[in-house]
Amino acid sequence: MNEKNPGINRRHLLKGSLALGLASLLTPRGLWATDSPAVTLPFERGRRPLVAFPQKRPLMVMTTRPPQLETPFHIFNEDIFTPNDAFFVRWHLANIPQEIDVNTFRLTIRGRVNQSLSLSLHDLHTQFEQVEIAAVCQCGGNSRGFFQPRVPGGQWGNGAMGNANWKGIRLRDLLHRAGIESDAVQVRFDGLDQPVAQGTADFRKSLTLDDALQEEVLVAHSMNGEALPLLNGFPLRLVAPGWYATYWVKMLNDIEVLNQADQNFWTTQAYRLPANACHCVKPGEALTDTVPIGKMPVRSFITNMEDGQAIPGGKPCSIKGIAFDQGYGIDRVLLSVDGGQEWQSARLGKDFGDFSFRPWEAQFIPKPGHAYALQSLAINRIGESQRFSARWNPSGYLRNVIEPVNIHAS
Amino acid sequence: MIHVWMFLLLLVGATGFAWGLPSDGDDREPTSILTLPADPISYQPGPGSDLASRYCLMCHSAEYVYTQPPHSREHWMEIVNKMKTTFGCPISNEDMALLVDYLVTQNSLQPSPSAQHVQRDDRKETPGQPLTQSGDPQKGKTLYARHCVTCHGSGGKGDGPIGQALIPPAANLTLLGKQSDQTILDTLRNGRTGTAMPAWKNDLNALELNHLLSFLRTLTP
Structure with missing residues (x-):
């Protein structure tokens, strides 16, 4: 390792007192206490404390060392380009250089x-x-x-x-x-x-x-x-x-x-x-x-509605989202509000290139007192669509099934 | 030699200087520093938690276990075996089963009966208990043999069977002479970021840590 990163051993010897300042902020009871800021994902053991790492806003901590930080999903509704300080983080190995000299790199x-x-x-x-x-x-x-x-x-x-x-x-x-x-x-x-x-x-x-x-x-x-x-x-x-x-x-x-x-x-x-x-x-x-593993199959997400959300009935409701694939580009996105029986075409937003998120939007008029099972389905320019049923593999890769969002109108 | 600048928490450093095209003779501070938070949680105390601290905390924080879905014993056995054979964790054969037992108590669909007795135990950190006390080096030696020797070696030189397999290697404890008691106790309690040294504050109480400290002092020439 020394030929790649001279000096890291020396630094590690000096790090004993480094973490103490932060440690006081991140005591086990403090960080994992139920009243600390967190996002709870809808699966068992899905609670993720929100913590700001260097150059990052508070993100969902899956693991601290090596750092694995998830972007809270509402971010994807706010900007088609994910802000740098909100971009997800995933390292495999915990020996991450803690300093980079831009002159000698x-x-x-x-x-x-x-x-x-x-x-x-x-x-x-x-x-x-x-x-x-x-x-x-x-x-x-x-x-x-x-x-x-x-x-x-x-x-x-x-x-x-x-x-x-x-x-x-x-x-x-x-x-x-x-x-x-x-x-x-x-x-x-x-x-x-x-x-x-x-x-x-x-x-x-x-x-x-x-x-x-x-x-x-x-x-x-x-x-x-x-x-x-x-x-x-x-x-x-x-x-x-x-x-x-x-x-x-x-x-x-x-x-x-x-x-x-x-x-x-x-x-x-x-x-x-x-x-x-x-x-x-x-x-x-x-x-x-x-x-x-290789390239990414086509996916889409509804970004402006959360599961269980209540919306006002009797007037147009806008459903927004994003779609992407491995670079063929998005041909169309379909939206269903009845669990996949009938579909309407969503309007595609600005095209930032074939490898980018593509924004989309569709509208419908919910009836007061009715529940709606929203589904979005993206199709790319070579005719590949998302899956209607989830695939399973033992490492949990390549999920691209339709992601339903259930809402109801008041 | 203390490089104070290394400890600066530069939250915005990388964007501040980097793209001014560094050139020869440029004497601006050229170094970008990443200071990562310490592990926020430890393994919950219980039979085998010291093994999880010794082995698993080398490479990753305890959240790796607690954010997993509940796994069967067979799954945990597969995972521990993968850590040993695929990722090179130097788990001894006799510790394998004990470690799996512990993980089953922590996060399993079918916890073993003993799991019901494993509760969050904060007794180790008694409020008001002085952190620095006079320790007994003989008791410290016993604790050292149980918790430290596999990495740091019997003479404390960092040459234990596991210690040599770490990057960076385990610290040579015979060189601690100039470190204050407080610094050593802090390291024992909280571990050391960027190394395999785990936090021991949930496995050892303040008095035990001071026993260890007094034993460590006997290693310094």
């Missing part, structure tokens, strides 16, 4: 290249074209808490996702500067985070060379016009639009071109799906063949 590009590169942040800003793209970053396990039967793993509600304008350098511009060898097949990405136990594999992810060379794949230094928050990967992270967030390696400092398939743990053993078209199995069924 280097991004290396090495492996099967003609010439290895070691680039400073200054180099990246001045020697390459700067490009920006709107894209959704969604955890593979987003909505895992809703799986039935429940599965182990991080118990997210629907807020382990966000939409941002990412700015940086095309990965392919970096790879072409280094010169790709003819036998290259994959590109592997590593960040500055490190395991705590030596027996834990360092977190690395890989894309095939073809995928890595797509023009939308960026090495990003900013989101929504500002530097990445540290917890979202400052100073650099991979932005792989359409792909689940596990590929968006944070604190990216090493890009390695491989001439064979990556054999590292996080690719070959973690983040695996059943190797069938549905990527699902019957609950309890053992997995035989698996494939790595």
Whole structure:
């Protein structure tokens, strides 16, 4: 680890008194007390204290170490671009660098290249074209808490996702500067985070060379016009639009071109799906063949109504939401207010690009005293829709079933 | 050597300086610092909670257990086994079953009978009890052998069988000579962020922590 992050051992020795100031604010009884601010997700053990981490507003804490913070869902109704200080956080390994020196930081590009590169942040800003793209970053396990039967793993509600304008350098511009060898097949990405136990594999992810060379794949230094928050990967992270967030390696400092398939743990053993078209199995069924998680199936959410909400009857009621997919773009969103028997087309809002959240809106006139079972169904431009029934797999990935919201009119 | 600047809580630092394009000779403070909160909760006291503190808190906070859906014993066994074999947690074979028993008492659909006796126990932190007391190094030695030796080693040099497997490795306790009693007690009570050192305040009371402190003083040359 020292070659990657010299000095971290020394810092760890100094940290004994660091946490004490915050510790007094975060005593067990204080933080988990029932009267402290929290959001309770609608599943067992779903209480999530709201705590402000560095550069973040209070977010729903799933785990403090390593940090896993969920965006409260009302945020998605307020802005089509998720504010940086509200953007979800998910780290795998607890040894996260607690300081970054922007003058000495280097991004290396090495492996099967003609010439290895070691680039400073200054180099990246001045020697390459700067490009920006709107894209959704969604955890593979987003909505895992809703799986039935429940599965182990991080118990997210629907807020382990966000939409941002990412700015940086095309990965392919970096790879072409280094010169790709003819036998290259994959590109592997590593960040500055490190395991705590030596027996834990360092977190690395890989894309095939073809995928890595797509023009939308960026090495990003900013989101929504500002530097990445540290917890979202400052100073650099991979932005792989359409792909689940596990590929968006944070604190990216090493890009390695491989001439064979990556054999590292996080690719070959973690983040695996059943190797069938549905990527699902019957609950309890053992997995035989698996494939790595990849791109995101189409989803939509109703954002301006909460389950159980009362609305005034007898006048038009506006239902708003968001939809997204892996980058084909949203063709249409349908809304049902009667549990999926009849559907109307929603009006799509401004198009910020094929990888972005797409806002939508529809209206209906609720009758006083009636209950309504709202459902939204998004269809992308190649005709793929959300699922009408939930798929199940043992790791809780790829949820994209219709998410009902039940309301009633007074 | 104390780097006071390292301890600054820079909530807005990253956006403040970073994109002024750092250049050679630029003498602005170049470092962005991330100070993360300490673990907010500990494992609830009960048979085996010391194992959960010793093993599980190395790599993650206790919320990982309490935010899980209730798991069957079989599920917890699978999870603990995965932590050992897949993620390299150095759990000894004899501790495996005890640790699973504990996790079942904490979060299971079918808690074992003993789970009903496991309650939130805050007796360890008695209000008004002085944090610094005179400890007994012999009693501290016994506590050390039970809770500390697997990481810090019998001589305190950080060379216990688990301690060497950690990143960073377990601290060398023979080098604590210049640290104040208060600092050491704070570390024992609250653990150390960014390391595998857990908080012991829910497993050991103030007197026990002072026994440990007085034993640690015997390790310093």
